[in-house]
Amino acid sequence: MPDLTISREVVIEAPVDVVWRTITEPGQMSEWFADRVDLVIEPGAHGYMQFGDQGGPVVVEVVDPPARFSFRWNHPLGEEPAVGNSMLVEFTLTPEGDERTRLRVVESGHELRDWPDAEKQRYADEHSGGWIEFTDRLATLLAKRQPE
Amino acid sequence: MTTHIDDGLWSAIADPSRRQVLDLIVSNGGVSASWLAGRVPFSRQAVSKHLAVLERAGLIRRRKQGREVLYQIDAVRLDQAARSMAELAAQWDRRLVAIKRIAEAAHTQNKRRERHDEHAPGR
Numbered sequence: 178m179p180d181l182t183i184s185r186e187v188v189i190e191a192p193v194d195v196v197w198r199t200i201t202e203p204g205q206m207s208e209w210f211a212d213r214v215d216l217v218i219e220p221g222a223h224g225y226m227q228f229g230d231q232g233g234p235v236v237v238e239v240v241d242p243p244a245r246f247s248f249r250w251n252h253p254l255g256e257e258p259a260v261g262n263s264m265l266v267e268f269t270l271t272p273e274g275d276e277r278t279r280l281r282v283v284e285s286g287h288e289l290r291d292w293p294d295a296e297k298q299r300y301a302d303e304h305s306g307g308w309i310e311f312t313d314r315l316a317t318l319l320a321k322r323q324p325e
Numbered sequence: 326m327t328t329h330i331d332d333g334l335w336s337a338i339a340d341p342s343r344r345q346v347l348d349l350i351v352s353n354g355g356v357s358a359s360w361l362a363g364r365v366p367f368s369r370q371a372v373s374k375h376l377a378v379l380e381r382a383g384l385i386r387r388r389k390q391g392r393e394v395l396y397q398i399d400a401v402r403l404d405q406a407a408r409s410m411a412e413l414a415a416q417w418d419r420r421l422v423a424i425k426r427i428a429e430a431a432h433t434q435n436k437r438r439e440r441h442d443e444h445a446p447g448r
Contacts, residue, residue, distance in 0.1 A: 183414050185414060199431065209420050
């Protein structure tokens with residue numbers, strides 16, 4: 178369900194399997210993500226990520242090499258992560274030829290947690306494009322705001 | 326772990342109906358609840374509820390003009406909301422750039438190694 182979703186993309190001049198290893202090997206993850214990554218890349222595996230003096234649990238959802246990898250994080254300690262109490266991070270890798278890969282990351286779950294379903298659906302319908310445009314629109318509105 | 330955004334702010338701007346109300350207030354300055362109710366596809370009661378949430382989140386303020394209560398945005402808080410959201414996206418941009426750098430360096434190294442192996446004696 179699209180919601181308050183962050184969606185970003187990058188084109189990498191490397192084959193898809195190299196990109197896959199970069200984003201899924203715990204040793205490499207610590208190069209671009211957390212300071213320390215204790216994680217087995219298997220669906221359902223529980224792990225931990227350390228950021229400076231903070232850290233939190235992570236649970237792997239989808240492992241589909243070399244195309245899809247996702248995990249949930251930012252759920253309350255002691256709770257099982259699920260829709261509604263955590264953020265879902267999804268990586269999608271698309272090869273563009275032998276030496277180029279398009280990598281997309283989508284982070285979702287920032288939405289209000291106790292919306293009624295009808296409300297969620299309406300929101301999803303209206304905002305399949307994500308919320309970045311809302312930020313832009315806000316900025317535009319702020320810029321042309323009448324002095325009070 | 327990620328940029329901290331207080332829940333009140335998220336909840337307030339996550340709801341599309343509230344964003345519609347917020348948009349109308351931003352574009353039109355001080356407006357009353359009944360003026361808003363005439364411009365949205367939901368009830369006056371719903372407008373009041375949305376206004377209360379927006380006010381609690383600090384995104385709008387009310388002021389009295391004669392017998393009317395007018396709502397206007399709190400620009401500082403709205404700026405802060407926009408910045409918080411942009412910062413979350415920027416965080417992922419930085420991570421993607423790092424992934425790109427690492428993967429491309431690994432690829433360059435792999436190619437160099439392959440070339441080296443091709444020229445190595447005994448192959």
